[in-house]
Amino acid sequence: MAKFYTELNGKLREFIDDQKIFFVGTAAPEGRINLSPKGMDSLRILNANQLIWLNLTGSGNETAAHLLEQSRMTLMFCSFAGKPLILRVYGKARTIHSRDEEWNEWISLFPEYPGSRQIFLLEVDSAQTSCGFAVPNYVYQEDRGDLVHWTEKIGDEGVKEYWKKNNQTSIDGKPTNLFD
Numbered sequence: 704m705a706k707f708y709t710e711l712n713g714k715l716r717e718f719i720d721d722q723k724i725f726f727v728g729t730a731a732p733e734g735r736i737n738l739s740p741k742g743m744d745s746l747r748i749l750n751a752n753q754l755i756w757l758n759l760t761g762s763g764n765e766t767a768a769h770l771l772e773q774s775r776m777t778l779m780f781c782s783f784a785g786k787p788l789i790l791r792v793y794g795k796a797r798t799i800h801s802r803d804e805e806w807n808e809w810i811s812l813f814p815e816y817p818g819s820r821q822i823f824l825l826e827v828d829s830a831q832t833s834c835g836f837a838v839p840n841y842v843y844q845e846d847r848g849d850l851v852h853w854t855e856k857i858g859d860e861g862v863k864e865y866w867k868k869n870n871q872t873s874i875d876g877k878p879t880n881l882f883d
Contacts, residue, residue, distance in 0.1 A: 708830040710751035711792070715830060718790055719748060719780055723843045727756075727823075728777040729769035729796075734875035737765035743846050747812050752827045754778065754792065755809060760818035760854055760862055760870075764881060767821055768873035770798050771880060776825055784842065787835035794827040800881070818854035818862045820870070820881070 708715065719725075723742060730736040745757040756778075758766065770776070776796040782788045799806055799822040809822045854862050870881050 704834070706832045708832075709828070711748060711754075711827060711830060712751065715790060715832075716748050716751075718782070718788060719746070719754075719792075722780045722782070723846075724781075724783075725756075726779040726781075727766060728779065729766050729773070729775065731769045731772040731873075731875070731877060734873070734877065735765075737763075737769060737873075739766065743816070743850075744814050745816075752794075754794075754825045754827060755812065756823050756825075757810070757813045757816065757819055758821040758823060759816055759850055760820050760865065762869065763874060764820070764866075764870040764879040765873050766823065767798050767879040767881065768875075768877040770796055770823070771878065776823070778825065781838045782835055783838065784840055787838055789833045789835040789838065791831045791833075792825070792827055793829045793831070794825045796823050796825040798823060798880075816854075817851060817859070820866070 725741050725746060727739045727741055728736065741756065745759065747755050749755055774795040774797065776794060778792040780790045799809055806822070810819065857865065866881055871879055873879065
């Protein structure tokens with residue numbers, strides 16, 4: 704049975720902290736919906752109504768493009784081990800870039816990852832749990848090191864060139880403001 708919350712209570716926060724992967728959903732008023740898996744040590748709970756997550760270099764930059772037009776964001780967490788549960792966290796988000804004054808305040812919450820592209824701050828307005836009975840059990844082995852190794856190999860300038868080539872517009876041609 705689905706249960707709704709207006710904030711992340713201690714039990715929900717503990718569940719989030721235990722997850723190794725989460726999913727981010729965004730959409731602009733027109734175009735494709737984006738749903739991206741996220742991992743590594745890239746999410747922090749700030750309080751009962753705020754989450755913040757670090758976005759690393761990727762093949763696309765849909766979330767940033769969507770938030771320029773529509774601030775809605777959903778994060779989904781699934782229990783892949785132990786007691787089944789799905790948690791969806793709904794709210795409005797904004798993008799923080801390294802050029803923004805507050806970047807240094809927030810980036811210090813995360814490990815130093817090469818290719819850190821943006822930070823997203825989500826103001827939580829509600830959350831919903833559901834059973835998760837059909838979510839399969841998986842055993843977590845480890846985080847993949849591929850992204851870190853690749854960004855270290857090409858270096859900061861190589862990452863910026865990659866961003867210029869691949870991350871300035873969404874797949875629907877919407878701007879991401881990565882360099883504005």
